[in-house]
Amino acid sequence: MFEVFQYQFMQNALLAGLLAAIACGIVGVYVVAKRIVFISGGIAHASFGGVGLGYFLGMSPVLGATFFALASALGMGLVSRRTSLPEDTTIGILWALGMALGVIFIGLAPGYAPDLFSYLFGNILTVPTSDLVFMLVLDIIIIATVWLFYKEFLVISFDEEYGRVAGVPTEILYLVMLSLIALTVVVLIRVVGIILVIALLTIPAALARQFTHSLSKMMLLAAGIGALFTFGGLWLSFVLDLASGATIILVSAAAFLAYFGLSRLWRRKRRQS
Amino acid sequence: MNSKEVVKLEDVWAYYDNTLVLRGVNLSLTAGRFLGIIGPNGGGKTTLLKIILGLIKPSRGQVQVLGQTPERSRKFTGYVAQHNLFDRAFPINVEEVVLMGRYRSRGLLRRYSRQDRSEVSQVLERVGMLDFKDRQIGSLSGGEQQRVFIARALVSEPAILLLDEPTASIALDMQVEFYELLEKLKAQMAIILVSHDVSAVSVRVDEVACLNHRLFYHGSPDGLSAEELARTYDSPVHVIAHSDLPHRESKDQ
Numbered sequence: 001m002f003e004v005f006q007y008q009f010m011q012n013a014l015l016a017g018l019l020a021a022i023a024c025g026i027v028g029v030y031v032v033a034k035r036i037v038f039i040s041g042g043i044a045h046a047s048f049g050g051v052g053l054g055y056f057l058g059m060s061p062v063l064g065a066t067f068f069a070l071a072s073a074l075g076m077g078l079v080s081r082r083t084s085l086p087e088d089t090t091i092g093i094l095w096a097l098g099m100a101l102g103v104i105f106i107g108l109a110p111g112y113a114p115d116l117f118s119y120l121f122g123n124i125l126t127v128p129t130s131d132l133v134f135m136l137v138l139d140i141i142i143i144a145t146v147w148l149f150y151k152e153f154l155v156i157s158f159d160e161e162y163g164r165v166a167g168v169p170t171e172i173l174y175l176v177m178l179s180l181i182a183l184t185v186v187v188l189i190r191v192v193g194i195i196l197v198i199a200l201l202t203i204p205a206a207l208a209r210q211f212t213h214s215l216s217k218m219m220l221l222a223a224g225i226g227a228l229f230t231f232g233g234l235w236l237s238f239v240l241d242l243a244s245g246a247t248i249i250l251v252s253a254a255a256f257l258a259y260f261g262l263s264r265l266w267r268r269k270r271r272q273s
Numbered sequence: 274m275n276s277k278e279v280v281k282l283e284d285v286w287a288y289y290d291n292t293l294v295l296r297g298v299n300l301s302l303t304a305g306r307f308l309g310i311i312g313p314n315g316g317g318k319t320t321l322l323k324i325i326l327g328l329i330k331p332s333r334g335q336v337q338v339l340g341q342t343p344e345r346s347r348k349f350t351g352y353v354a355q356h357n358l359f360d361r362a363f364p365i366n367v368e369e370v371v372l373m374g375r376y377r378s379r380g381l382l383r384r385y386s387r388q389d390r391s392e393v394s395q396v397l398e399r400v401g402m403l404d405f406k407d408r409q410i411g412s413l414s415g416g417e418q419q420r421v422f423i424a425r426a427l428v429s430e431p432a433i434l435l436l437d438e439p440t441a442s443i444a445l446d447m448q449v450e451f452y453e454l455l456e457k458l459k460a461q462m463a464i465i466l467v468s469h470d471v472s473a474v475s476v477r478v479d480e481v482a483c484l485n486h487r488l489f490y491h492g493s494p495d496g497l498s499a500e501e502l503a504r505t506y507d508s509p510v511h512v513i514a515h516s517d518l519p520h521r522e523s524k525d526q
Contacts, residue, residue: 033364148382155373158363162425165326165352166376213364213409 004238009125013244016127017230019135020191020200023142025223027184028205029215030177034157037202039076039178042091044185044197046072046098051119051194052105061119062131065189069182072098077175122193122245124234131190138183145180146219153177154215191230192245200226203252207259229255277304278340279433279463280325285334289320295331298488302480304432307455307464309478309494311471313506316485318467319355322435325465326352339432348377351426351462355437356419361411367421368393368406374428396424400454415442419451427458434458436466440473452477471502 004010031040050068054061072094079094080087106113118126146153152173155163163170181201188197208221233248240247280302287295294317302308310318323329324336327343338346351374368390375389397403400420410418419439426434440448455464455477468474475481475494483489483497483505490501 029364033360035360151372151376151379151385152381154365154369155376158365158370159354159359159373161328161354161358162352162373163376164328165347165350166373166429167347167380168376169381209364213366214369215364218364 004235010238012127012129012132013124013234014231015132016124016135016191017234017248018227019132019139020188021204021226021230022139022223023135023184023187024200025204025208025221025226026142026146026219027180028201028222028226029208029218030153030157031181031201032205032209033215033218034177036178036181037198038088039080039091040181040185040201041198042076042095043069043073043178043182044188044194045095047182047185047189048119048194049098049101049105051116052102052109055109055113055116056105058109061115062134062186062189065119065194066183066186068098069185070179073178073182074175077178081171081174118193119189120193120195121243122189122191122196122248124191124230124244124248127190135187135190138187142180142183142187145176149173149176150216157215192248196245196249199249199252200229203256204229207256210259210263225255278302279304279338280465281335281337282321282324283335285324285331285336287317287320287324287329287331289317289329294320294486295324296487298334298484300482300488300491302463302465304463305459306480307459307478308466308480308482309474310465310467310482310484311469311474311505312484314469316505318469318484319437321484322352322437322465322467325433325435326350348429349432351429351431351434353419353422353426353434353436353439356415356422356439356442359410363410365410366407367397367402367410367413370410370421371397371425371428374425377429393424393428396428397421399427400424414444416444416447416451419443420454423454432462434462434464436464438468439466440468440470448473 005014031037047065047069050064050066051061053068054064076091076094079085079090106116115123152168155166155168156170156173156177160170184201185197188200192200204222204226205218207225208218211221212218229252230248233251234244236242236251237244237247278301280300282298282300285295285298286293298321310321312318320329324331325338325343327347336343339349371393372385372389375385375392379385379389394403394406397406400423402417402420402424405413405417410421413421419442440451443451455466458464466474466478475497478494480492481494481497482491483501485505485507489505490497
């Protein structure tokens with residue numbers, strides 16, 4: 001049943017799943033705790049512009065996505081902090097702008113875009129080793145940044161105004177945090193695709209939150225849960241011959257709903273007895 | 274008594290969200306004094322605190338805190354913000370919240386030390402919350418949360434303590450205890466407490482200031498008359514018999 005894991009492409013897929021789980025476990029905790037799910041969705045979708053630019057210029061779409069994700073993260077962060085525009089308005093505009101640019105660039109690109117679908121919905125079975133190396137580098141950047149700024153990120157997530165009073169450089173660190181989200185989006189693109197990224201950023205962290213009230217423990221737990229979901233979804237997609245990215249998301253969402261359904265039932269039962 | 278001036282505002286005008294909320298406010302406070310600022314909601318009380326903290330810049334006028342600009346002396350001010358603004362489900366425990374108060378003594382890239390943690394424990398002991406150190410902040414009662422936030426403000430050993438509506442979430446029987454705590458703290462710092470609750474404040478403070486865009490009164494609580502209050506609140510204030518303090522029958526609660 002598990003002999004499929006001896007293939008090189010399957011081993012790459014497992015490694016990609018693990019690297020994705022680590023990134024989304026760590027960064028997802030901030031996304032969930034600071035309630036910046038919508039801005040994360042905006043960054044993810046805007047990165048599609050970069051995929052299109054990659055095709056248009058004949059360079060790597062992942063590189064283009066990295067550039068676009070970072071630029072949109074900084075753009076959304078700065079516009080929402082420095083101007084009086086409401087944050088969700090800014091996000092909505094940049095979200096659609098990025099996607100529109102992507103469509104235009106792909107239309108202008110010579111020939112047709114072969115793996116376009118895999119950037120939108122992920123295809124973990126085709127991750128080349130070079131992309132794995134890139135994902136590993138991004139993971140290391142994410143871990144190092146969170147290690148360095150853990151106490152600052154905790155302050156700005158919990159109580160940004162107090163952070164300002166206490167002398168934390170809140171605006172810069174908020175932009176750094178959004179940049180980490182951008183990098184995580186890039187790590188996740190290969191696994192679940194731009195459109196499904198937001199599920200892996202939120203579901204493992206939201207589940208982990210049910211078991212601990214420490215951010216660092218939540219990160220470890222969320223990474224573990226994320227790995228479980230990507231491996232489980234990957235295996236199931238292979239056995240049932242379904243799209244891998246979507247199956248990973250379905251497994252995650254099913255686990256999430258099952259957990260909340262069961263815990264409600266259990267609580268009701270306990271109240272009755 | 275130490276007569277050092279800790280806060281000085283001269284002709285301060287300020288906007289908040291594009292509305293002019295402070296008009297020509299003059300205020301002075303000396304060390305070791307407990308000032309209560311009262312006035313209606315929207316009268317500029319929170320804005321005044323944020324000006325003292327340097328979070329809002331006045332459009333006109335001078336602000337000095339401990340003889341310096343508010344930004345520079347921020348490390349000597351402890352701030353307890355209006356309480357209802359944080360996410361109660363946030364994954365953080367009491368010790369981690371109070372440790373934030375030690376941030377200034379650490380700064381970027383440096384971890385909290387064992388000494389920081391022991392000072393956090395001492396302050397938690399002082400406000401009677403040491404047993405709750407590992408509890409998630411949202412699982413505490415309103416009064417307990419308030420004591421944690423006061424501990425966070427105290428752990429940086431401030432010279433000025435600023436409290437914004439601190440009793441709003443505390444049950445009435447706990448308020449006595451709360452004011453007793455402030456009474457003890459007064460020996461070490463100047464305290465400014467902002468509240469819309471006239472009667473509770475006037476009994477406890479050394480000085481009272483009435484703020485509704487302008488400063489209508491600043492002085493001893495004993496000298497505060499019903500007329501002054503009426504002018505602050507733009508409405509008649511009923512002085513209830515059997516009490517030597519003016520009460521306002523609040524309609525906005």
